[in-house]
Amino acid sequence: MNGVPLRCHAAASALLGFTLLTAPALRAQAPTIDTVIVITHDVFDAAEASRNTAFAIANAIRFKTRPEIVRRELLFRAGQPYDSARVAETERNLRRLGLFREVTIDTTRIAGGLAAVVETRDGWTTELQLNARSTGGEFTWSVGLEERNFAGVAAAVGAQYRRDADRTAWTFLAGWNRVLGSPLLLAGAYDDRSDGRLGVWAVGFPFRALGDKTGLEWTGEAGRYRVLQFRDGDAIDTLQRRALRLRMGGAVAPYTADDGYVRTGLVAQVKREAYVAWADTSSPVPDSVSGVVGLQLDWRRARFEVVTHYNGFAREEDLDLSTRIRLAAWVAPAAFGYRRSGVGPELEAQTGVAWGRAFVRLEVQANGLFTTDGLDSARVWSGLTVASRIASRHATVLHLEAGVRRGLPPGAEFDLGHGLGPRAFDSHAFTGTRSVWGTLEHRWFAVDEVLHLMGIGVAGFLDFGGAWYADQPARAGGDVGIGLRLGATRATGANVGRFDLAYRFGDEWSVADGGSGHRWVLSFGRSYTF
Structure with missing residues (x-):
């Protein structure tokens, strides 16, 4: 009667030990970011500005956010494993600046490498x-x-x-x-x-x-x-x-x-x-x-x-x-x-x-x-x-x-x-x-x-x-x-x-x-x- 629980306990211990040993390896398997691309957009995109002169003037009379302003807020860098928690926090921090009406961070493959693409659209500041x-x-x-x-x-x-x-x-x-x-x-x-x-x-x-x-x-x-x-x-x-x-x-x-x-x-x-x-x-x-x-x-x-x-x-x-x-x-x-x-x-x-x-x-x-x-x-x-x-x-x-x-x-x-x-x-x-x-x-x-x-x-x-x-x-x-x-x-x-x-x-x-x-x-x- 006592053998079954003992065998279950031994199996659970073995599984727990395997999980603890392999957890670092699983984290290490997260893909490494090879490059980070930052793209900043004006309040009105090029298509909107081309169709409406007022939008083009509005873009011209204001300051567009410089890419380095976005880069310095990033919590990840090239050469680091991709971390979804850091990506989500970066998006929150960028929105909290009060400069952007939209912030997106996505990934794509370029020449076989992983690129993190950070894209912001300016708000009217x-x-x-x-x-x-x-x-x-x-x-x-x-x-x-x-x-x-x-x-x-x-x-x-x-x-x-x-x-x-x-x-x-x-x-x-x-x-x-x-x-x-x-x-x-x-x-x-x-x-x-x-x-x-x-x-x-x-x-x-x-x-x-x-x-x-x-x-x-x-x-x-x-x-x-x-x-x-x-x-x-x-x-x-x-x-x-x-x-x-x-x-x-x-x-x-x-x-x-x-x-x-x-x-x-x-x-x-x-x-x-x-x-x-x-x-x-x-x-x-x-x-x-x-x-x-x-x-x-x-x-x-x-x-x-x-x-x-x-x-x-x-x-x-x-x-x-x-x-x-x-x-x-x-x-x-x-x-x-x-x-x-x-x-x-x-x-x-x-x-x-x-x-x-x-x-x-x-x-x-x-x-x-x-x-x-x-x-x-x-x-x-x-x-x-x-x-x-x-x-x-x-x-x-x-x-x-x-x-x-x-x-x-x-x-x-x-x-x-x-x-x-x-x-x-x-x-x-x-x-x-x-x-x-x-x-x-x-x-x-x-x-x-x-x-x-x-x-x-x-x-x-x-x-x-x-x-x-x-x-x-x-x-x-x-x-x-x-x-x-x-x-x-x-x-x-x-x-x-x-x-x-x-x-x-x-x-x-x-x-x-x-x-x-x-x-x-x-x-x-x-x-x-x-």
Whole structure:
């Protein structure tokens, strides 16, 4: 009776041993790449440009991506075995640059050798930005010019003027992903506002691929600008924030693989910050300098799905369904400028799963600061996205999120309205330290390309949610309606505009609540992406 299991165990052990011995040999049998060919295309191909003078002019006035810009992002080289995981990650990294509307990597045989053919089609990166947003009782707009592929080297420069609900501003930006072909990243932006100014910057050698072993970044901000606090749709306080913040972080990856990594590192921050009553901005304010040091651990099991007709039209999108956990512990000693010594734990987590043409993604973020007196400040947020693409050109998306904040600086409250949260409500309609909102939207991407320029679709939606303070009852409103979707098919990214007719219900739409008093409103702006 015992002989059969023993013989089975022996056979299984022999099979396992054979598998372990032959696994390296099987991997070694992957064909070797003999050459890598990079082909870059303009926004409109030669046939389209020859038939349409306007397309030919459009190609002529912009920068075409140089082949070496593509080559430096490749995670494979001639002489290496073909690795499908590295090819897929290379495609994702190229799409993430925001330069291309299409990326394909294929193989072919040339004179008996294996050639990897990398082909990219540029998106329209020279943008004359004419943006507008309306929620019935409020209209905001911006105009600007931005080039994300200056000189064809993946450098960005731009300027924009915007008129928001609270201020006007000129914004100037510049960035270079790989300075002179090196791993160095430089980026910065400057906001010249009607009520202040703010500059931000980033310099470093960031992680760009799952297999990268080290990363180093230095970021900062400096400025003086007005901060408004709202309650029940009305401004209750006006302050000026004066800040200089310097932050440096470095990490190493003791473990890397084609499907994930483990990274650990240190982060240090020095900050000088003060909030002054707007009426007292001319008064001198003593410096308030503080510093923190943190240790972080980041684990990720990568999993991506490539889809179309989800956030945009026929263009491929990378859905990140990875399982990731990032833990950090911050130390804020009184010797570093704080009133009391404290410790701050931090958690970021995400996971997702795909079932055929449907998927679910869950995200959680939480951090806090504990001192000898207990919990000093904290924020918790969670989001859930469920989507289905059962029918061709159709996507149904349910997104829910909720959060709580406590003890944070002025202006850090939840602030829903005018494009964030329920789409048919004005700016600052719902503000507070608690927030819950969600949307259910069905999208039909009816036509992918009209006149080689745009896609056309329609959508039906239901939004509901709000924000409130701990000392008041929940305040929420919603809307339901239908809308038109227009997407620039030669641009990069989803880049879809929405024109929605919405019927409002709940709080904050009536005149008594400070709204326009109209239930039916026309709302337009950027389409929601999840």
